[in-house]
Each structure stands twice: as structure tokens, then as C-alpha cells.
Amino acid sequence: MPTSPSEPYDLAVIGAGPAGLAAAVTAAELGLRCALLDAGARPGGQYYRHPAPGLGAAHPERLHHGWSVFAALSDRLAASGVDHLAGHHVWTAEQGEVWRLHATLGPEAADRAVVRARSVLLATGAYERQLPFPGWTLPGVVTAGGAQAMLKAGLVLPGRRIVVAGSGPLLLAAASSLVTAGAAVPAVVEATDYLGYARGARTLATNPAKLLEGANHGAALLRHGVRLRRSSAVVEAHGTDRVTGVTVARLDRDWRPVPGTERRIDCDALAVGHGLLPQIELATELGAETRVTPDGTVALKVDPGQRTSLPGLWAAGETCGVGGADLAVVEGELAARVIAGAPVPAALRRRRERRRAFAELMAAAHRPGPGWTDWLRPDTDVCRCEEVPAARIREAVDELGAGDARTVKLLTRAGMGWCQGRMCGPAVACLAGDPNPRADSRPLACPVPLSQLADPT
Known part of the structure; x- marks a missing residue:
């Protein structure tokens, strides 16, 4: 060895x-x-x-x-x-x-x-953090970072007409990259209203480079006629063999869809993510x-x-x-x-303090609201690896007494698949009403061949 x-x-x-x-x-x-x-x-x-x-x-x-x-x-x-x-x-x-x-x-x-x-x-x-919704397992639905990875590493696009949705600054960066590479982006759908940044005026003032970065992304989107839909979310993706469109709805302050605000947008790809x-x-x-x-x-x-x-x-x-x-x-x-x-150097410590303060402000501004679970239908798969729908998770909570993500996992297998809960973990914890968010403890941080575990040295 x-x-x-x-x-x-x-x-x-x-x-x-x-x-x-x-x-x-x-x-x-x-x-x-x-x-x-x-x-x-x-x-x-x-x-x-x-x-x-x-x-x-x-x-x-x-x-x-x-x-x-x-x-x-x-x-x-x-x-x-x-x-x-x-x-x-x-x-x-x-x-x-x-x-x-x-x-x-x-x-x-x-x-x-x-x-x-x-x-x-x-x-x-x-x-990336993913929050499931009906149709999120369709081909053509990728993460926002995944769309960037396809472009940066493979020089390919996930589609030609791509809706970018979710929450967080990664959306603007992803959309800017995609339109610059020739994709059509009919909308950037952001679940928050960006007003959370207003609470940190001093932090914004000490991080002018971040403001400039956001302005550059915004300018690129304006040049290409991309519409920014704030306080909105993709609540369903449509299609059979591939995504052909999405339904977008306005959200209230808790991220619950507002009835009567739904609108369909045609697309052949959806890049979606809710932070990291x-x-x-x-x-x-x-x-x-x-x-x-x-x-x-x-x-x-x-x-x-x-x-x-x-x-x-x-x-x-x-x-x-x-x-x-x-x-x-x-x-x-x-x-x-x-x-x-x-x-x-003192200057290095100050840069760290300023940028970490901006990170905390950014996180607070894009924290998911509890009402996002209203997007789900009973048959919506939450754990896509083990094909565990929302109804089974709610049954584990409401009828079997599960009160945390680990108990739900033991009762439903949600989180036991190939990704080990990386895709569904936050959603399962939210549906379980887990009051103590924590990182999973796993003896293996990535997949390991059994042949390499046989020798303990």
C-alpha cells in the first residue's frame, strides 16, 4: 500500500x-x-x-x-x-x-x-442544497452549480433555453455565465426579495468588491434581456422524457406559494439550487x-x-x-x-473579518423559509436515490412519531442511497421538524471499495 x-x-x-x-x-x-x-x-x-x-x-x-x-x-x-x-x-x-x-x-x-x-x-x-418539488427528477433539471460545471469543464450547456431558479448569489453568477455562453435564460427566479441585505448596510459598505461583482452579473443579465423574478419559485417542472417547462409562483414571506400567481415558462433545462x-x-x-x-x-x-x-x-x-x-x-x-x-498581518485579519461578516449577511438574506414544503405533493420524491416520497416521510413523522432526520432515515430509508443524504438531507430534516440541525457523522467520507477496507493497516 x-x-x-x-x-x-x-x-x-x-x-x-x-x-x-x-x-x-x-x-x-x-x-x-x-x-x-x-x-x-x-x-x-x-x-x-x-x-x-x-x-x-x-x-x-x-x-x-x-x-x-x-x-x-x-x-x-x-x-x-x-x-x-x-x-x-x-x-x-x-x-x-x-x-x-x-x-x-x-x-x-x-x-x-x-x-x-x-x-x-x-x-x-x-x-449544493436542494429543496425538492414535483418534477425535480426529470432529465434536464440540474443544479445551478452543475450547470456551471458543465460549461466550465465540458464547454457544454444543459440546454438552449434554461430557467435559473432557487436562492442565493450563485444564481446570478450561473445565469450570467450561461447567457454569455449563448444560452437563452428566460428568467432568473429568486425566492427571496433581497431586502435582507438592507439590514447590513455597513457590511456592504466595507465590501465594495462584492457589490461590484453583483452589479457586473446584473449588467450582463440586463444586456441579454433576462428577467429577474424576486420572491418567486419554481413549484413544478413539466415533461415526460425531459423537462419542457416549469410553473413559477409568487411566494409569501415564509416561502409559501401564493394561490393564483402561477405562470408557466417554457424551457428545455432548469438550473436550480438553494445555496451551499x-x-x-x-x-x-x-x-x-x-x-x-x-x-x-x-x-x-x-x-x-x-x-x-x-x-x-x-x-x-x-x-x-x-x-x-x-x-x-x-x-x-x-x-x-x-x-x-x-x-x-493585521490587514489580513481585517480582510477576513470583513468578508466573513458579508458571508453571514448573505446567509441570513437567503435562508429558506419554512413554507417551501407546500410545494410538495404526496407523491413527490424527496429522497431520489431510494425513491422515498413526501407522503412516506410525513407518515413517519405524524403516525410513527419520528421527530428528527435520523429516525426518519431508519423508518423510510431516506438518505441511505448513493449520495448518503447530500441531496435530500436538508429537506428530510425540515419535513421531520428536526429542531437541532447538525452534520451527519459518517465513518466513510466518500465511497471506498470493500477490497481497501479489508486490510485495516
């Missing part, structure tokens, strides 16, 4: 997105021996996803916001001496004076590795402390130096609460400096 060299690394960074790249190159430049582990073949993570060389993209930077930041980090990585361990899916971590990170590299028993390090930084990013969920399973399995963010998601609790509650484990970026690439880069650099025992 491949292992790291006999001498452990000073630092192992898990995740090669904005936070992980910034942490790894900063740590190496400060003299630490560093490994950067990532499931992808190339650095960049989900945010800086880019086309494979074989596709011949002449200007991949046109598909991204902030490409120059990634280019600079990539140059620093190439010159840093960091061991970039691509294709490493870390499925568990053993805590100790020297940490042991177990990774799978493929389906064969020999395709695995154990990486040893004195310190670990978790920069695993986030995945921090990916923190590696830490929560070990008992790391968490916090509930203003949008109801669960993130790792860290101190001002990005330390988690576990000795030797740091976190940066979306694992600490979703806040975007700029915040992730700042937190990655800050964490690396603390780990290396180097001074942290």
Missing part, C-alpha cells in the same frame, strides 16, 4: 480549491513541508473548474470570475515544492500526534494511500465542534486562527461557512501562517 515518506509532512491540506491552494503555497513559502491532497486530477476545486487540455479551450478565463487569482496561485504552486497528490479521495482521518489520512485512488486494493502529517487543514469546500452546504464529514466524524450559520446550515467552529476544536486540525473556506472564493483564499493564507508560527 503506498504511503507517504517515513518522515511525516508538516502539513497536509485536504482540498485544492481556493482555500487549499492558498494554504498550501503559503505554508510551503514559509518553510513547511506540505502535501496537497485532492480528488481532482488538477488543482482548482469546484470553483476554479476548467476545461481539460484536450478540449482546446483558447480562453478558459472567460468562463470564470477572478481567474487571475487562480493563475497566480497555480504559478506559486508550481514553484513551491508542495507535493500535489491528485486523485486522492480522502475517506477517513486518524487523529494523533501524527495524523494518518486514508485515501482511495481507484477500485483496486493497491490503489490507496496513507498520508502522514503533524497538522491537517480541511479545505473540502461545499456542495459545507462539506465537513471528515471533521464531524472525529467530534469536531460545529455551529449553525444564519441560513441554517452546519459549519465547523473555528477560532480567529482557523483552529477547530480538535488539536492539530485547522479549517478554511466553505467548511467554516459558505462565503465565496475571496474569503476562502484569505482564510487559507491566515491558517497557514498560524500553523507555521509566522506573524499574521
